[in-house]
Amino acid sequence: MLKAVIFGALGLLGLAIIATSSAQAAVVCNGAGDCWRVKKQHTYPDAARVHIYGDDWAWDEAEADRYRWRDPGEGRGYYDGSGVWITF
Incomplete structure (x- = not known):
């Protein structure tokens, strides 16, 4: 009985860790869209000039010509205004 309680508690702890880590996901946009x-989520350098939104954020239909999706580059970084991935 005690083993079942311990394993159950460990299972709940594991689920809590997974839920917490997924809540850290985000959408990041630079001024160029x-x-x-x-x-x-990372702490970006001031030079990055990015905005960080919740992972469910999406632009309004009226802003569709302002924003575009990009695949994240390799490693921790950001897109500069010219579309180049800058690592930090």
Whole structure:
């Protein structure tokens, strides 16, 4: 009985960890309208000039010509205004 309680508690703890880590996902956009999804929020350098939104954020239909989705580059980084991935 005690083992079942311990395993149940560990299972709930594991689910809580998974739920917490997925809540860290976000959408990041720069001033040029490049947006990408990240699995983990980072602290970006001031030079990045990015905006961080919740992972369910999407632009309004009226803003469709302002924004575009990009695949995130390799490693921790951001798109500069010219579409180049800058790592930091």
